[in-house]
Amino acid sequence: xxxxxxxxxxxxxxxxxxxxxxxxxxxxxxxxxxxxxxxxxxxxxxxxxxxxxxxxxxxxxxxxxxxxxxxxxxxxxxxxxxxxxxxxxxxxxxxxxxxxxxxxxxxxxxxxxxxxxxxxxxxxxxxxxxxxxxxxxxxxxxxxxxxxxxxxxxxxxxxxxxxxxxxxxxxxxxxxxxxxxxxxxxxxxxxxxxxxxxxxxxxxxxxxxxxxxxxxxxxxxxxxxxxxxxxxxxxxxxxxxxxxxxxxxxxxxxxxxxxxxxxxxxxxxxxxxxxxxxxxxxxxxxxxxxxxxxxxxxxxxxxxxxxxxxxxxxxxxxxxxxxxxxxxxxxxxxxxxxxxxxxxxxxxxxxxxxxxxxxxxxxxxxxxxxxxx
Amino acid sequence: xxxxxxxxxxxxxxxxxxxxxxxxxxxxxxxxxxxxxxxxxxxxxxxxxxxxxxxxxxxxxxxxxxxxxxxxxxxxxxxxxxxxxxxxxxxxxxxxxxxxxxxxxxxxxxxxxxxxxxxxxxxxxxxxxxxxxxxxxxxxxxxxxxxxxxxxxxxxxxxxxxxxxxxxxxxxxxxxxxxxxxxxxxxxxxxxxxxxxxxxxxxxxxxxxxxxxxxxxxxxxxxxxxxxxxxxxxxxxxxxxxxxxxxxxxxxxxxxxxxxxxxxxxxxxxxxxxxxxx
Numbered sequence: 145x146x147x148x149x150x151x152x153x154x155x156x157x158x159x160x161x162x163x164x165x166x167x168x169x170x171x172x173x174x175x176x177x178x179x180x181x182x183x184x185x186x187x188x189x190x191x192x193x194x195x196x197x198x199x200x201x202x203x204x205x206x207x208x209x210x211x212x213x214x215x216x217x218x219x220x221x222x223x224x225x226x227x228x229x230x231x232x233x234x235x236x237x238x239x240x241x242x243x244x245x246x247x248x249x250x251x252x253x254x255x256x257x258x259x260x261x262x263x264x265x266x267x268x269x270x271x272x273x274x275x276x277x278x279x280x281x282x283x284x285x286x287x288x289x290x291x292x293x294x295x296x297x298x299x300x301x302x303x304x305x306x307x308x309x310x311x312x313x314x315x316x317x318x319x320x321x322x323x324x325x326x327x328x329x330x331x332x333x334x335x336x337x338x339x340x341x342x343x344x345x346x347x348x349x350x351x352x353x354x355x356x357x358x359x360x361x362x363x364x365x366x367x368x369x370x371x372x373x374x375x376x377x378x379x380x381x382x383x384x385x386x387x388x389x390x391x392x393x394x395x396x397x398x399x400x401x402x403x404x405x406x407x408x409x410x411x412x413x414x415x416x417x418x419x420x421x422x423x424x425x426x427x428x429x430x431x432x433x434x435x436x437x438x439x440x441x442x443x444x445x446x447x448x449x450x451x452x453x454x455x456x457x458x459x460x461x462x463x464x465x466x467x468x469x470x471x472x473x474x475x476x477x478x479x480x481x482x483x484x485x486x487x488x489x490x491x492x493x494x495x496x497x498x499x500x501x502x503x504x505x506x507x508x509x510x511x512x513x514x515x516x517x
Numbered sequence: 518x519x520x521x522x523x524x525x526x527x528x529x530x531x532x533x534x535x536x537x538x539x540x541x542x543x544x545x546x547x548x549x550x551x552x553x554x555x556x557x558x559x560x561x562x563x564x565x566x567x568x569x570x571x572x573x574x575x576x577x578x579x580x581x582x583x584x585x586x587x588x589x590x591x592x593x594x595x596x597x598x599x600x601x602x603x604x605x606x607x608x609x610x611x612x613x614x615x616x617x618x619x620x621x622x623x624x625x626x627x628x629x630x631x632x633x634x635x636x637x638x639x640x641x642x643x644x645x646x647x648x649x650x651x652x653x654x655x656x657x658x659x660x661x662x663x664x665x666x667x668x669x670x671x672x673x674x675x676x677x678x679x680x681x682x683x684x685x686x687x688x689x690x691x692x693x694x695x696x697x698x699x700x701x702x703x704x705x706x707x708x709x710x711x712x713x714x715x716x717x718x719x720x721x722x723x724x725x726x727x728x729x730x731x732x733x734x735x736x737x738x739x740x741x742x743x744x745x746x747x748x749x750x751x752x753x754x755x756x757x758x759x760x761x762x763x764x765x766x767x768x769x770x771x772x773x774x775x776x777x778x779x780x781x782x783x784x785x786x787x788x789x790x791x792x793x794x795x
Contacts, residue, residue, distance in 0.1 A: 241527050244569060244612070251569060251610050255528045286776060287761035290525035399792050426765030429758045433570035440570035444527070447764070454766060457756050458595040468794030476768060483771030 155361040156368055159341035162220065163194035165302070168358040169263040174300055177233060178265030179223070184212055188228040191265065198223060205311035205494065207503030217336050221266055224310030227499050229422040230271055231278060233262055234295050237419075241429070243441035257291055263300040267328065269321030270313075270493040272303055274422030276327060280485045281425045300351065303328035307375035312494030314385040314507060320491045322379045330356065333372035344372040387492065387507050388514055392479040398513045399471070407509055408466035410502050415448030417496035417504075418473065423489050426454070449473050474506060526761045529567050529612030532588065537607055540673055544638060545603055546591045548580070549611060555585030559620035560645035561752060561780045565760045566590065567612025568601035575757045575775070577642035578616060583652050588613070591641040591673070617760040619780045621646040622750055626722035630658040632714065634735050636665045636707055636727025640673045642752050642779075643726050647681070654686055658721075661714045662689045665707030665731070669693055669700050688714060707731060708738045718743040724780075726752040733790065736783055749783035770795055 157165075169176050170192065180189040181198045191197070200218035203226075204211045215222050242255035267275075275296075282292040306313075306322035315321030324331050329352030333344040344364055347353045388394060418424040428447035433440040447454060450469050455462035463469045481489035490506070497505045536548035549556075558578050567573045574596070580589025594603040605611065623646055631650055635643050650657055662681060666672045672691065682689035690710040692703035703710065707727070723739055725732050732751050739749055755767035755774040767774035770789040772781070789795050 241525070246569075250533075251531050251612075253528060253531065253612075255524050282763060285762055287526045287763070289527070289763060399795075425763065427758065428764065428766070429573065431570055431572050437570070442527075442567075442573075444764075447758075447766070449765065455756050457754055458593075462755065463794045465794070472768070472795070476765075480768065480771035484773070 154364040154369060155345050156364045157343050157345055157359050157361055161359045164359055166191055166193055169300060174261050174263035176263045176265060186223050186226040205498045207497050207505050208500055210498050219334050219336050221304055221334050222308045224313060225268060227420045230264055230267060230275060231422055235278060235292055238443055238445040241442045241444050243439055246438045259294040261298045265302045266304045267301050268304050268306055269324040270315040270491040271422055272324055272327045273320035273491040277423045277487060278425060301328045303331040305331060305333040305376045306379045307334060309379045309382045310494060312497040313383050314387060314494055315492040316380045316383050317386040318490055318492030323376045335371050337371060344368055385507050388510055391510050392482050394510055394514045395475045395479045401513055403513050404467035404471050407470045410504055411466050411470050412501060413450045413466050414501060415450040416499045418448040419446060420495040420499045422493060529614045531610045532613050534605055534607050534609050540591060541671060544593045546589060549588040551588050556588045557585050558582060558616035560623055560649050561621040561642060562616040562618050564613050564615030568598050571601040572598045574598040575760060579641040579644045581648040582645050593638050617775055619778055621724050621780055622722055623649050627656045630716040630721035632661040632716055632721055632723040634663045634707060634725045636731040638673060639727035640664060643724060646724055659716050660687045661716050663707055663710040664691045667694045669696050708734050711738045721748060723749045746784040746787060747782055750780055751783060752779045753781060
């Protein structure tokens with residue numbers, strides 16, 4: 145659903161303009177969402193001003209590890225991403241689909257909805273790719289989800305080129321980052337050098353161009369652009385994790401490998417990987433009835449293929465042991481996604497590695513399978 | 518196929534029950550009134566049926582596609598939603614979303630023999646195909662219906678099976694797993710009925726619906742007598758929450774059973790059926 149836009153020249157905004165950016169978006173009726181420190185993690189939460197952004201914070205990420213630490217440079221966006229994903233706003237963890245009420249004339253269904261207008265601050269390249277992947281699931285297919293589509297069409301995206309990679313990032317290998325390509329209104333690259341704390345701003349839509357008039361900008365010079373480009377390149381170079389190129393095929397060839405049992409011994413079936421994944425889209429439905437029994441509502445909520453219930457049909461679950469469930473998750477993400485949507489379901493953000501309580505690494509499991517272990 | 522939902526595909530349309538009929542000890546049929554517009558569907562497609570406050574389940578449509586004025590579902594009472602549906606009476610309202618999914622190859626089968634192999638309640642999703650073929654009988658070659666049930670008491674649509682068997686243009690053979698001395702028919706698995714049904718294995722379309730294990734053995738037998746994989750069709754069952762490819766529950770390899778199925782040619786899913794737990 146992204147439209148190509150001919151980019152005008154990049155401009156520079158001072159770091160002090162971030163506050164103005166957030167407030168101007170609020171002024172236009174957007175609910176501004178961005179990174180904020182809470183519970184010792186960077187989370188994606190409503191913002192009212194730039195003073196709420198985590199300044200001078202970076203994090204340490206490794207399989208099963210996430211720790212914040214102070215940064216040497218007081219930059220706004222040198223941490224990468226936490227457990228939160230933007231999907232929780234466009235595809236909320238729990239959402240009412242509709243409700244039905246008993247009336248003397250029979251049941252009446254109420255499917256009215258309130259669609260928020262979001263502005264996202266700091267959407268990274270892997271996350272933009274993930275939004276594109278979810279668009280294919282919820283909008284571009286035979287059936288479109290009306291609430292998702294409405295939220296998605298209204299969202300204002302301030303993207304971010306990463307100048308630092310997290311410890312589990314592998315976007316380069318998945319060809320999604322660290323530099324953003326399209327699908328944004330504005331894209332920022334942070335610069336902190338002797339010439340000052342500032343951002344290179346690229347414009348990705350006419351809406352973004354129009355909005356930029358609300359900020360104090362100056363023309364970007366060649367040095368600014370060079371510095372910004374170099375920083376992003378450095379982030380790309382620092383990644384040492386890679387996904388094998390022929391992953392889809394490796395998994396398909398090893399459907400009955402004994403390695404699945406090996407993963408199952410470590411995997412706790414907790415479903416963390418599916419909840420932090422920015423593309424995982426599985427959901428279930430639940431029903432709630434009020435106490436007088438006259439109104440019942442249907443809810444859609446995130447579900448995980450790691451639960452036994454997920455594949456239950458009368459007579460028992462299809463995927464009864466953990467090995468089958470892990471195989472389902474990784475095979476769907478890396479193999480079947482190509483059949484279903486023409487792309488990989490993995491954008492290389494590394495969240496599933498960081499937030500796995502036992503540190504299972506999706507890239508390592510594929511490599512182990514490739515070796516025929 | 519058309520999505521019927523007016524607003525969002527997850528919002529059902531309400532329909533009243535016009536007829537409720539008991540079929541077997543745990544199986545019943547409800548006929549819904551879709552209003553003046555009728556409810557068009559293809560044989561093999563299914564609907565999501567909603568029981569107020571309890572939930573939604575995927576149920577195959579089992580009526581005659583030539584009679585869109587009544588929407589027929591035969592349901593086995595095995596879970597919370599089907600149990601709630603089983604308690605509903607004439608006039609009660611059911612939420613309906615659909616029709617969804619692929620259909621039996623009744624068009625492609627024209628000009629060749631047709632073999633229906635059904636096990637238990639698997640006859641319900643096949644009945645629209647049977648109705649369609651009987652309505653257009655001259656377009657098909659030899660028509661065979663093979664049906665297996667656990668016991669004579671578990672035979673679904675008994676009256677209709679007897680009527681079909683009474684026709685001189687349809688071959689019907691029924692078997693049960695076990696029976697008392699008052700049963701004069703076959704005892705044994707449904708695969709044993711295949712060899713003597715006398716259809717042309719090279720010019721036939723086979724449509725199978727039943728427990729997965731029964732479908733597997735039926736396919737094995739069909740392969741042995743020379744029916745090609747492309748001519749065998751099965752209806753798959755998986756957990757479904759949305760029926761529109763959004764919830765992910767019904768995935769079967771790269772397929773969504775809700776929209777790529779439930780009816781698949783065996784050639785498409787052969788490799789998947791051979792791996793446990795997919």
